[in-house]
Amino acid sequence: MSKYTEDDLEQELKTKEYKYGFYTEIESETFAKGLSEEVVIAISKKKNEPDWMTDWRLEAYRVWKTMKEPEWANVHYEKPKFQEIAYYSAPKAKPKLNSLDEVDPELLDTFKRLGISLDEQKKLANVAVDIVIDSVSVATTFKKSLGEKGIIFMPISEAIQEHPELVRKYLGTVIPTTDNFYAALNSAVFSDGSFCYIPKGVRCPMELSTYFRINEGGTGQFERTLVVADKGSYVSYLEGCTAPSRDENQLHAAVVELIAMDDAEIKYSTVQNWYPGNKEGKGGVYNFVTKRALCETNAKVSWTQVETGSAITWKYPSCILKGNNSVGEFYSIAVTNNHQQADTGTKMIHLGKNTRSTIISKGISAGKSQNSYRGLVQISPRAENARNFSQCDSLLMGNDCGAHTFPYIEVKNKTAQIEHEATTSKIGEEQLFYCNQRGIDTEKAIALIVNGFSKEVLNNLPMEFAVEAQKLLEISLEGSVG
Amino acid sequence: MLKIENLQASIDNKLILKGLNLEVKAGEVHAIMGPNGAGKSTLANIIAGKDDYEISSGTIELNGEDLSELAPEERAHNGVFLSFQYPVEIPGVSVTNFIKTAINQTRKAKGLEDMPAKEMLKMIREKSELLEIDRKFLSRSLNEGFSGGEKKRNEIFQMAMLEPKLAILDETDSGLDIDALRIVANGVNKLKSKDNAVIVITHYQRLLEYIVPDFVHVLYDGKIVKTGDASLALELEAKGYDWIKEELVQ
Ligand SMILES: Nc1ncnc2c1ncn2[C@@H]1O[C@H](COP(=O)(O)OP(=O)(O)OP(=O)(O)O)[C@@H](O)[C@H]1O
Numbered sequence: 156m157s158k159y160t161e162d163d164l165e166q167e168l169k170t171k172e173y174k175y176g177f178y179t180e181i182e183s184e185t186f187a188k189g190l191s192e193e194v195v196i197a198i199s200k201k202k203n204e205p206d207w208m209t210d211w212r213l214e215a216y217r218v219w220k221t222m223k224e225p226e227w228a229n230v231h232y233e234k235p236k237f238q239e240i241a242y243y244s245a246p247k248a249k250p251k252l253n254s255l256d257e258v259d260p261e262l263l264d265t266f267k268r269l270g271i272s273l274d275e276q277k278k279l280a281n282v283a284v285d286i287v288i289d290s291v292s293v294a295t296t297f298k299k300s301l302g303e304k305g306i307i308f309m310p311i312s313e314a315i316q317e318h319p320e321l322v323r324k325y326l327g328t329v330i331p332t333t334d335n336f337y338a339a340l341n342s343a344v345f346s347d348g349s350f351c352y353i354p355k356g357v358r359c360p361m362e363l364s365t366y367f368r369i370n371e372g373g374t375g376q377f378e379r380t381l382v383v384a385d386k387g388s389y390v391s392y393l394e395g396c397t398a399p400s401r402d403e404n405q406l407h408a409a410v411v412e413l414i415a416m417d418d419a420e421i422k423y424s425t426v427q428n429w430y431p432g433n434k435e436g437k438g439g440v441y442n443f444v445t446k447r448a449l450c451e452t453n454a455k456v457s458w459t460q461v462e463t464g465s466a467i468t469w470k471y472p473s474c475i476l477k478g479n480n481s482v483g484e485f486y487s488i489a490v491t492n493n494h495q496q497a498d499t500g501t502k503m504i505h506l507g508k509n510t511r512s513t514i515i516s517k518g519i520s521a522g523k524s525q526n527s528y529r530g531l532v533q534i535s536p537r538a539e540n541a542r543n544f545s546q547c548d549s550l551l552m553g554n555d556c557g558a559h560t561f562p563y564i565e566v567k568n569k570t571a572q573i574e575h576e577a578t579t580s581k582i583g584e585e586q587l588f589y590c591n592q593r594g595i596d597t598e599k600a601i602a603l604i605v606n607g608f609s610k611e612v613l614n615n616l617p618m619e620f621a622v623e624a625q626k627l628l629e630i631s632l633e634g635s636v637g
Numbered sequence: 638m639l640k641i642e643n644l645q646a647s648i649d650n651k652l653i654l655k656g657l658n659l660e661v662k663a664g665e666v667h668a669i670m671g672p673n674g675a676g677k678s679t680l681a682n683i684i685a686g687k688d689d690y691e692i693s694s695g696t697i698e699l700n701g702e703d704l705s706e707l708a709p710e711e712r713a714h715n716g717v718f719l720s721f722q723y724p725v726e727i728p729g730v731s732v733t734n735f736i737k738t739a740i741n742q743t744r745k746a747k748g749l750e751d752m753p754a755k756e757m758l759k760m761i762r763e764k765s766e767l768l769e770i771d772r773k774f775l776s777r778s779l780n781e782g783f784s785g786g787e788k789k790r791n792e793i794f795q796m797a798m799l800e801p802k803l804a805i806l807d808e809t810d811s812g813l814d815i816d817a818l819r820i821v822a823n824g825v826n827k828l829k830s831k832d833n834a835v836i837v838i839t840h841y842q843r844l845l846e847y848i849v850p851d852f853v854h855v856l857y858d859g860k861i862v863k864t865g866d867a868s869l870a871l872e873l874e875a876k877g878y879d880w881i882k883e884e885l886v887q
């Protein structure tokens with residue numbers, strides 16, 4: 156659990172300050188505000204999509220029009236005005252780039268401040284980065300070496316052009332367009348995202364990583380990610396995001412679909428750091444995400460997420476454990492501070508025999524924030540010998556915040572074994588004094604205690620990501636003392 | 638080094654320290670003994686800067702500087718170390734990580750860069766050997782599930798790592814087995830120099846056989862009522878505190 160050892164020490168001492176809160180001025184092209192069939196068609200046209208894709212979007216749009224926003228979550232906010240959002244924004248037509256020298260220096264600077272200098276990453280981190288800025292990918296690296304293994308990793312807009320048969324076969328199969336209000340909206344207007352296909356028996360040699368950014372004021376972001384791991388393959392996928400500070404609500408409704416075929420394994424890690432609004436709760440990103448994985452026989456999917464940003468978070472990465480012996484895992488840290496509200500958790504749907512799931516959720520609330528865990532464990536009648544272990548821990552800082560746990564358990568097979576543990580704790584004066592006495596000031600002491608509390612989840616992230624996540628936790632809780 | 642004059646302190650309107658005087662010079666070892674509830678830990682906490690106490694009069698100076706204005710971490714940066722009577726647990730934070738943070742925060746306060754990892758590792762190895770600590774132990778969560786004796790040994794490990802000017806050991810001997818007591822005392826002695834000072838709070842003469850004090854004080858009802866040399870500890874062990882009470886009445 157606390158596996159931080161002397162070896163880790165060396166690693167960690169190398170890391171630098173994490174920087175955030177900046178705004179890039181990149182010329183961009185934005186559609187007029189509002190949503191209609193015409194806009195959906197225009198988006199599709201803009202991207203040169205085949206007819207089947209346009210029709211797919213239109214169908215989603217028509218369904219969306221009949222749907223209502225979900226209201227069951229424990230969050231309170233002013234509803235976005237959907238007709239006042241611009242549904243497409245792309246950096247102005249950029250030529251394809253062959254080397255870093257050709258990249259907009261300002262963009263490069265942004266990457267540097269994000270701590271993801273491509274340069275460095277290419278050499279050191281063994282990470283292929285598909286960077287999504289304002290809905291359109293502007294750089295893709297490492298494509299070649301992945302290509303040699305038959306791995307496809309590209310913006311989904313390109314995949315629709317280059318691998319239409321794959322995209323058409325899998326898109327919307329885990330999360331149907333009609334699944335929920337935000338998934339339908341995303342299906343209609345998604346601008347870009349990533350597509351990843353790992354062929355049979357291939358172990359992806361590097362962590363695949365995408366950095367999403369929201370950049371253009373008033374532009375909704377509708378990312379679409381589809382990861383398909385064919386039989387016996389393995390992939391670790393990283394998704395990280397930061398956003399510049401701004402004083403306007405920004406809607407984000409992403410959809411992520413994962414398909415793990417027989418004996419395949421997908422690790423999907425997210426560090427989310429969108430603008431949470433200012434101290435008074437003004438501004439901030441609304442983050443309504445639908446993430447779901449389908450696990451076939453012996454497959455394993457592991458969701459790990461560190462959520463520190465957004466004014467409102469509504470997010471339940473789920474696993475459908477369809478195949479026998481399939482495994483679903485959910486490791487989550489959700490931090491809320493000031494006026495942030497998060498309603499997040501997971502759904503583990505056990506359909507196959509001997510399916511197993513693990514849920515580790517760590518909620519940290521500070522300021523006047525509200526942090527809810529909402530989890531569903533469902534054991535279907537056919538799921539013989541299904542097992543679930545859930546642990547939900549809450550850490551409170553101060554007296555004005557709230558932590559809530561809503562575990563739903565539906566068991567329709569008597570052989571199921573379900574364990575649920577929950578704890579709530581507060582950072583104690585004695586702990587703080589102990590740290591202070593050792594020369595650690597209160598802010599740093601809180602960061603240390605929070606990191607300790609989150610260890611089980613942090614340990615599940617790839618190393619570089621874990622370090623970044625740790626810094627993020629620290630930044631998110633700055634000024635929460637007292 | 639440390640100079641306390643006429644210190645009066647209370648908690649929840651209850652007066653605990655009632656005009657306490659104590660002077661500790663560099664290179665000295667002072668033992669403080671006294672019955673339960675006399676105010677020994679209170680004194681230690683106040684020196685370390687715990688802010689639960691109301692200080693109604695008196696002064697505390699460290700090397701001529703008034704301590705009352707300094708936050709606990711600043712006192713630590715100035716070389717004050719307290720080995721707690723009851724060390725707290727911090728789940729998920731390894732001993733290594735904790736001590737690394739403590740050292741680097743202290744360095745930062747002094748305008749120094751983080752200690753190079755190599756140097757830190759070397760120091761960890763040295764100090765854990767000195768105190769005969771299995772290094773696997775250092776990857777465990779701080780004090781979580783530690784036995785009473787392990788907690789105390791870990792306190793002294795931290796002291797060894799931080800190399801304080803003024804170390805206050807609050808009943809560090811309680812809970813240590815005979816071998817551990819020797820090892821810990823030996824460690825403390827090795828760290829002693831003419832530039833630092835140690836205050837040992839204890840109920841037992843045994844520790845003082847290993848860490849030989851220059852002065853032994855009796856803290857009784859919020860005051861230091863008697864000061865002597867090492868032989869006073871022996872006398873207390875033999876006779877208890879009643880005779881002191883009687884002396885006071887006279
Ligand atoms: N929060 C508090 N409220 C009221 N009284 C307190 C509080 N904290 C400590 N005291 C009292 O202060 C007195 C001194 O306590 P202190 O812990 O300093 O004693 P001590 O000399 O260290 O005793 P021991 O040898 O048992 O460790 C005790 O009577 C104790 O009950």
Ligand SMILES: [Mg+2]
Pocket residue numbers: 677678679722807808
């Ligand atoms: Mg005491």
